Amino acid sequence: MNNLEAKTISGGFQQFSFRKVLFQLILIFFGFAFLFFITLIKARGTAGIAFEPFLFVYTIFVTAFQISRLIAAMFYENAYRGSVLAPRAYNGALPAKGKNIQKKNTNPL
Amino acid sequence: MSFIVPCKNEEKVIANTISNCFQAEYPKEKIEVIAVNDGSTDRSGEIMKSMAQKHKNLTVIDWENNRGKKHAMAEGFRRARGEIVVQLDSDSFIDPATFRKIVEPFQNPKIGAVSAHTDPKNADRNFLTKMQAAYYFMSFRVLKAAESTFLTVFCCSGCASAYRKSIVLPVLDEWLEESFLGHPVPWGDDRALTSRILKAGYRTIYSNKVKAETIVPENLRQLAKQQIRWKKSWLVNAVYNARFIWKSHPFVAFTYFFPLVGVTYLSPIMAGRALFYLPIVKGVFPYYHVIGILLLAALFIAYYRFVAPENKYWIYFFPWALFNLFILSFLTIYALMRINDRGWGTR
Numbered sequence: 001m002n003n004l005e006a007k008t009i010s011g012g013f014q015q016f017s018f019r020k021v022l023f024q025l026i027l028i029f030f031g032f033a034f035l036f037f038i039t040l041i042k043a044r045g046t047a048g049i050a051f052e053p054f055l056f057v058y059t060i061f062v063t064a065f066q067i068s069r070l071i072a073a074m075f076y077e078n079a080y081r082g083s084v085l086a087p088r089a090y091n092g093a094l095p096a097k098g099k100n101i102q103k104k105n106t107n108p109l
Numbered sequence: 110m111s112f113i114v115p116c117k118n119e120e121k122v123i124a125n126t127i128s129n130c131f132q133a134e135y136p137k138e139k140i141e142v143i144a145v146n147d148g149s150t151d152r153s154g155e156i157m158k159s160m161a162q163k164h165k166n167l168t169v170i171d172w173e174n175n176r177g178k179k180h181a182m183a184e185g186f187r188r189a190r191g192e193i194v195v196q197l198d199s200d201s202f203i204d205p206a207t208f209r210k211i212v213e214p215f216q217n218p219k220i221g222a223v224s225a226h227t228d229p230k231n232a233d234r235n236f237l238t239k240m241q242a243a244y245y246f247m248s249f250r251v252l253k254a255a256e257s258t259f260l261t262v263f264c265c266s267g268c269a270s271a272y273r274k275s276i277v278l279p280v281l282d283e284w285l286e287e288s289f290l291g292h293p294v295p296w297g298d299d300r301a302l303t304s305r306i307l308k309a310g311y312r313t314i315y316s317n318k319v320k321a322e323t324i325v326p327e328n329l330r331q332l333a334k335q336q337i338r339w340k341k342s343w344l345v346n347a348v349y350n351a352r353f354i355w356k357s358h359p360f361v362a363f364t365y366f367f368p369l370v371g372v373t374y375l376s377p378i379m380a381g382r383a384l385f386y387l388p389i390v391k392g393v394f395p396y397y398h399v400i401g402i403l404l405l406a407a408l409f410i411a412y413y414r415f416v417a418p419e420n421k422y423w424i425y426f427f428p429w430a431l432f433n434l435f436i437l438s439f440l441t442i443y444a445l446m447r448i449n450d451r452g453w454g455t456r
Contacts, residue, residue, distance in 0.1 A: 030407040072255035
């Protein structure tokens with residue numbers, strides 16, 4: 001069973017999701033793994049470049065490229081709204097402002 | 110608005126696919142469906158004809174002999190009365206409630222094609238389909254979305270995409286006659302068509318607001334065949350795109366397309382070096398390489414969870430990343446070696 005109930009500070013109940021906790025644990029694990037990885041790279045980075053320069057440069061290039069895709073994806077919604085759904089400019093002559101004057105049977109003068 | 114549904118031997122799903130088109134939340138009198146029976150040997154043609162009696166806006170084109178999906182699509186484009194043409198695979202479905210969203214971007218006259226967001230319909234079937242669910246989500250919501258940020262999606266998916274007919278018709282013959290190393294190219298019709306639209310100077314985008322579903326391979330053999338076909342089409346198409354993309358979309362070419370080509374071609378070589386050459390010859394095990402790939406996967410998953418907290422397949426992106434490293438990356442070499450085998454190799 002995935003869903004249990006946990007009491008919140010305010011006294012209400014919220015859904016306790018096993019998947020959510022698992023996700024958070026994984027994030028923490030990868031956070032530590034990431035720090036460990038950086039430490040290793042710092043320790044062995046110089047040796048790595050000398051030992052396997054092509055693989056080393058390739059790895060950095062691929063990582064940078066993949067992260068750039070992720071960053072580009074984050075701007076997707078803005079690009080979609082801004083360039084696709086924005087009202088298209090009308091090419092013909094339209095006034096910048098319009099005024100609606102209601103009028104019925106009044107003296108034109 | 111016209112739907113084109115090319116079909117070969119899909120008797121189990123074709124009725125649902127056609128019905129799904131007519132359920133779209135769009136004025137019914139403006140919906141036209143063109144279903145092409147491309148030489149089916151099962152009851153697909155019969156089912157399509159019986160459906161034509163129920164739906165007056167359904168046109169069935171019945172071919173006795175198989176001519177290929179490209180020809181079926183081309184026939185649909187020629188006969189379509191609508192300016193916006195939605196191409197649907199015979200095993201794909203668009204959520205009727207989100208359908209209108211695929212038309213919306215065409216307000217911009219520079220938009221030539223729109224790709225819908227597609228998820229596997231049979232995701233819960235087994236471990237492989239769950240991995241594909243994570244991969245599909247990432248592929249659309251991250252990779253296609255990233256391309257769409259530059260309004261240059263390189264492949265408007267054949268599962269469910271919409272095209273502006275007046276842009277497609279002038280490039281239809283060139284697309285049909287596509288060849289590579291002197292032989293016709295039967296696969297990658299969606300990628301090739303998208304390329305022609307980009308070459309004509311139009312923009313292609315992805316819409317996460319249009320939800321579609323498709324049936325994905327349920328066993329390793331089917332998946333391998335599909336991946337080899339996709340990789341072949343990618344290789345052929347990359348050569349085609351490389352000729353014009355630097356002229357028509359220079360920024361995208363140098364920041365996205367050329368790095369992508371480099372990474373894809375080098376990945377099997379580097380994977381082979383890290384996984385086999387270095388451990389065997391130099392006794393260095395690829396801990397960093399594998400951990401690095403998992404960390405990168407974790408970064409993508411964090412974004413995945415952020416944009417789709419309700420999607421339950423995120424965890425399967427880890428095994429997919431390893432599957433990609435150990436198996437799929439090497440299929441690129443196989444696909445390159447078998448590039449002259451023009452068989453379809455479908456399920």
